[in-house]
Amino acid sequence: MTKPYTIELAEGAEALGLPVMLKDLIGQNLDQKPKKLLDFIKLRIQIGLIIHDADIRMTLGFNKGVLTLYPGIQDRVQILVEADAEIIMALSNQTIKWGLPYYFDDTGKEIFDAIKTGRLKVKGMIPHFPSMMRFSRIMSVR
Numbered sequence: 001m002t003k004p005y006t007i008e009l010a011e012g013a014e015a016l017g018l019p020v021m022l023k024d025l026i027g028q029n030l031d032q033k034p035k036k037l038l039d040f041i042k043l044r045i046q047i048g049l050i051i052h053d054a055d056i057r058m059t060l061g062f063n064k065g066v067l068t069l070y071p072g073i074q075d076r077v078q079i080l081v082e083a084d085a086e087i088i089m090a091l092s093n094q095t096i097k098w099g100l101p102y103y104f105d106d107t108g109k110e111i112f113d114a115i116k117t118g119r120l121k122v123k124g125m126i127p128h129f130p131s132m133m134r135f136s137r138i139m140s141v142r
Contacts, residue, residue, distance in 0.1 A: 003030075003031075004037060004041075004065065005030055005037065005040055005041070005065045005066070005067070006065065006066045006067070007023045007026060007027050007066075007067045007069070008023075008066070008067070008068050008069070009023060009068075009069050010068050010069060010070040010071065012070075012071040013058065013069045013070055013071045015071070016056050016058060016071055017056075018049075018051065018054070018056050018058060019058055019069035019070075019071070022060070022069060023067075023069060025092060025139070025141070026040075026067065026138055026139070028141075029138055029139070029140070029141060030138070036137060036138050039134035039137050039138050040062070040065065040067070040134075040138050041064060041065045042064075042134055043062035043063075043064075043067075043131060043134050043135065043138075044062060044063055044064055044131075045062050045078050045079065045128060045131045045135075046059055046060070046061050046062075046074055046076050046077045046078055046079075047059065047060045047062070047077065047078070047079045047080075047081065047131075047135060048060075048073040048074070048077035048079070048080040048081065049081050049082075049088065050073070050080065050081070050082040050083075051083065051084065051085050051088055052082065052083070052084055053084040053085055053086075054084075054085050057071070057072050057073050058070060058071055058072065058073075059072065059073055059074040059077060060135075061074065062131075062135075077124075078124050078127075078128050078131070079122065079123065079124040079125060079128050079131065079132060079135070080121075080122070080123040080124060081120070081121070081122050082120070082121040082122075082123075083114060083119060083120040083121070084119065087110075087111065087114045087119055087120050090107050090110050090111050090114075091111065091136070091139055091140070092139050092140060092141055093107050093140070093141060093142065094107050094108060094111060094136065094139075094140050094142065095107065095108060095140070095142050096136065096137050096140050096142060099133065099137065100133060100136075101133075101136050101140075
């Protein structure tokens with residue numbers, strides 16, 4: 001059976017490790033929670049990730065049901081997320097309530113604290129807020 005989405009690794013992305021993990025995580029989320037598929041298909045944006053403690057830079061290129069994971073930060077990134085690996089993993093465990101990230105449980109408080117202290121930085125979130133919310137929903141395993 002053909003899946004209604006595609007997740008692929010660009011040349012060189014496999015060597016980073018994290019793109020492979022994100023490919024599996026997002027694919028499992030879409031397979032196990034088909035309601036997330038609508039968010040995935042609506043995304044048409046480039047999101048950069050910088051994971052400081054792992055020295056990883058990568059780009060997630062979403063284009064109407066196709067996600068390509070690239071090594072490095074691509075030129076046309078509209079949202080840039082910077083954090084340590086621990087915070088990036090917390091984002092994948094974040095609770096989503098009413099379609100929005102929930103900051104009142106332990107994981108949410110950890111993420112909110114990371115934002116307040118500058119351990120998590122998100123550039124471009126305000127002009128691309130709907131895309132950021134869709135990205136949060138497909139990233140969360142909850």
